[in-house]
Amino acid sequence: DAGVIQSPRHEVTEMGQEVTLRCKPISGHDYLFWYRQTMMRGLELLIYFNNNVPIDDSGMPEDRFSAKMPNASFSTLKIQPSEPRDSAVYFCASSRTSGSHEQYFGPGTRLTVT
Amino acid sequence: GENVEQHPSTLSVQEGDSAVIKCTYSDSASNYFPWYKQELGKGPQLIIDIRSNVGEKKDQRIAVTLNKTAKHFSLHITETQPEDSAVYFCAAISGGSYIPTFGRGTSLIVHP
Numbered sequence A: 001d002a003g004v005i006q007s008p009r010h011e012v013t014e015m016g017q018e019v020t021l022r023c024k025p026i027s028g029h030d031y032l033f034w035y036r037q038t039m040m041r042g043l044e045l046l047i048y049f050n051n052n053v054p055i056d057d058s059g060m061p062e063d064r065f066s067a068k069m070p071n072a073s074f075s076t077l078k079i080q081p082s083e084p085r086d087s088a089v090y091f092c093a094s095s096r097t098s099g100s101h102e103q104y105f106g107p108g109t110r111l112t113v114t
Numbered sequence B: 001g002e003n004v005e006q007h008p009s010t011l012s013v014q015e016g017d018s019a020v021i022k023c024t025y026s027d028s029a030s031n032y033f034p035w036y037k038q039e040l041g042k043g044p045q046l047i048i049d050i051r052s053n054v055g056e057k058k059d060q061r062i063a064v065t066l067n068k069t070a071k072h073f074s075l076h077i078t079e080t081q082p083e084d085s086a087v088y089f090c091a092a093i094s095g096g097s098y099i100p101t102f103g104r105g106t107s108l109i110v111h112p
Helices: none
Strands: A005-007 A010-013 A019-024 A031-038 A042-050 A053-056 A065-071 A074-079 A088-095 A109-113 B004-007 B010-014 B019-025 B030-038 B045-051 B056-059 B062-067 B072-077 B086-094 B106-111
Touching (some): A010 A019, A019 A088, A042 A065, B045 B056
Antiparallel strands (some): A005 A019, A065 A074, B030 B045, B056 B062
16 A cells, blocks of 8 residues: 555645645545644644544634545645645544554645745 | 643664653543654654553564553663654553544654
8 A cells, every 4th residue: 555645745835825735545544634743833633534524623723724525535634825824744644443543644745834 | 631741852862872752641541552753754653552451562672661550651762773863752542532642742863
């Protein structure tokens, strides 16, 4: 398996623009997580899905952030409008109910908002 | 909810020395404790984990210990090598949940 795939790997955008981050989880995994990593706040859970259904979005900073999972193999995290304080590395991770609780992380998307 | 504290935030050692990273958790219902290693430019990757029914687990140069009474667990790396340099995260998961609470991370630097 190719592992969790994220795109783009790097994104530079201007304040006010819409940003869409994409994730393809590992096939067969039924949990999908979006995290944000910054030096100040560490690794923060933004939202997670189970069987494509959003379960807990309490970590989403504000209404500018939204996430969708239209099917088992694809999820998006959208920021509209983006702000400089959104600059961070965004990780997608997936796991499965059966077996261990191991989360498999993607390589991340480094977002810079100028 | 669960709260995980991790120390130190930075650890610098000489090659061949041992390194110890410590974490405490608050929820007595937590029963699974994974450790993740994050290399530069990559996502975190699971390196070892321990469940609450055991006190210690070892995998080559890496070991993890758990003290349920005190609610703390530690990662031990022996004979450190430069390739061990990375950020290490501890986490705790409560029974029945699949959602980890992560510590803030420890940046380990191994000097050749």
